[in-house]
Amino acid sequence: MKLQKLNLPTYNFKLKSSENKTLIFDKLRKKYFVLTPEEWVRQHYVSFLIDKKKYPVSLIALEKQLTINNRKKRTDILVFNANGEPDIIVECKAPQIKITQATFDQIARYNLKLKANYLIVTNGLQHYYCKMDFEKETYVFLQDIPTYN
Numbered sequence: 001m002k003l004q005k006l007n008l009p010t011y012n013f014k015l016k017s018s019e020n021k022t023l024i025f026d027k028l029r030k031k032y033f034v035l036t037p038e039e040w041v042r043q044h045y046v047s048f049l050i051d052k053k054k055y056p057v058s059l060i061a062l063e064k065q066l067t068i069n070n071r072k073k074r075t076d077i078l079v080f081n082a083n084g085e086p087d088i089i090v091e092c093k094a095p096q097i098k099i100t101q102a103t104f105d106q107i108a109r110y111n112l113k114l115k116a117n118y119l120i121v122t123n124g125l126q127h128y129y130c131k132m133d134f135e136k137e138t139y140v141f142l143q144d145i146p147t148y149n
Contacts, residue, residue: 003040004095006124011047028062037094041124042076045090055079055148059087066113075110077120086116088145093123104128108139118145 014025016032023032024043033039046062049055064078077090091107093099099121107119111132119130119139130139 003035004037004124006041006044006095007126008044008048008124009052011044011051013043026062028057028060037096038076038092041092041095041122044124045092045120045122046077049077049079049090053145053147066110068109068113073110075114078114078116081117086114088118088120089114089116090120090122093121095124097123099123099126099128104130118142120145 014032015035016023016025018032022035024035024039025032026043028046042062046060049060050057059080059082061075061078061080063074063076065072065074067073075089076092077088078086079088079090081087089107089110091103091110093103103121104119107121111119115132115134117132119132121128129142129145131142132139
């Protein structure tokens with residue numbers, strides 16, 4: 001599998017081959033997953049949050065399940081604040097997937113339930129950062145997300 005260069009720092013991941021598939025080790029979930037283009041983006045973004053933005057591993061959950069309109073959905077990355085409340089939702093797409101209004105609609109639906117302060121949509125090449133304005137029921141685009149403090 002040719003691994004695409006992303007618009008994120010480069011990280012050394014543990015990769016292995018099994019049954020003609022490349023697997024990547026997820027240090028949060030402590031097991032190997034099939035290396036899909038979306039998983040490649042997810043692993044890079046999690047590493048970026050931990051390494052560059054200094055978010056503690058203990059506050060990050062991957063593929064957290066939630067139920068919306070009786071349907072099971074999963075957030076790609078969910079970052080909690082120190083009080084255990086959702087703070088950031090990250091929606092990861094494969095690099096070849098164009099980020100559209102539908103992507104923002106998807107993450108906004110998740111946030112109706114989760115009430116996170118920040119939404120991030122990334123395909124590894126383009127990153128969109130939004131801060132929620134709950135009073136006006138809208139979001140404001142940002143240049144970057146804050147570093148954890």
